[in-house]
């Protein structure tokens with residue numbers, strides 16, 4: 001018996017990085033996996049093949065998570081094909097880092113829409129499926145920056161702090177339906193997102209991490225697995241840092 | 249032709265697991281039928297599907313009893 005046998009999971013923005021690792025981790029543990037990303041390309045096709053090779057049912061949808069319309073279409077297709085959804089991971093996210101002085105309204109709105117409105121869209125649409133089932137686990141990808149703030153990331157930090165408030169509210173609102181809602185706050189994880197940073201900034205971060213190494217997408221995937229599984233059945237409304245102690 | 253009340257009774261019975269007979273015009277969703285606020289919100293969505301119309305939130309807040317719902321539907325269905 002695997003941890004996620006008979007569960008159906010969906011991960012947004014999973015063509016690469018943390019989302020990809022989560023999708024694979026879930027499949028290894030027996031879940032059927034649906035994943036989305038903004039477009040179909042070699043990355044999504046590659047992941048699709050890897051998931052299927054693990055012997056689970058898999059599906060990919062090219063969909064913009066910030067569009068409620070497209071989210072509804074994904075939900076219709078998922079319920080038609082899989083009939084249920086047990087685990088929702090709101091992972092899609094972007095950065096548009098710059099000092100507030102130089103930040104345009106467009107930089108602000110884009111990050112809020114993509115990081116925060118997308119979480120509203122998926123949670124709203126799929127929670128009604130979970131309500132009918134009387135069970136579900138929602139996992140939102142926040143960030144330690146949403147807890148502590150960060151110079152140069154006012155838009156991103158605001159979106160991640162928003163996710164945390166949303167996560168806790170949903171935990172209270174849907175708890176009576178056995179739907180759990182938790183947030184993961186990754187610290188410094190080596191992905192395409194952090195590759196954009198300068199060598200100097202990266203070195204500085206590493207020095208600040210008590211465990212003295214950057215995190216890997218797999219580190220985050222292991223926490224997601226715990227939150228998706230029944231091992232965490234009495235845990236809801238929490239923000240769990242996956243950061244080697246960086247936020248301390 | 250089924251009456252509005254019969255259709256409403258069937259939707260409520262299906263959702264709340266009560267018998268159709270126990271659902272009367274006077275039944276209060278929360279006090280008599282054991283619903284909570286989430287159930288009421290879900291029921292309103294089910295009525296919207298069943299009767300192909302949209303019930304504004306301001307109207308939903310006024311729906312305490314089955315009679316409130318039937319009254320609203322009678323007035324607003326074409």
Ligand SMILES: NC(=O)c1ccc[n+]([C@@H]2O[C@H](COP(=O)([O-])OP(=O)(O)OC[C@H]3O[C@@H](n4cnc5c(N)ncnc54)[C@H](O)[C@@H]3O)[C@@H](O)[C@H]2O)c1
Nearest residue numbers: 013017018037038064065091092093143186188189191193
């Ligand atoms: N890498 C880190 O150090 C770190 C730290 C804290 C939080 N996070 C969060 O973890 C999540 C994943 O980050 P990552 O490092 O894997 O990033 P990434 O950039 O490698 O992957 C993000 C994926 O989301 C997709 N995406 C972007 N916009 C989308 C949209 N509108 N609809 C659907 N998909 C969309 C991208 O195409 C990409 O495949 C993000 O929410 C990020 O904010 C990352």
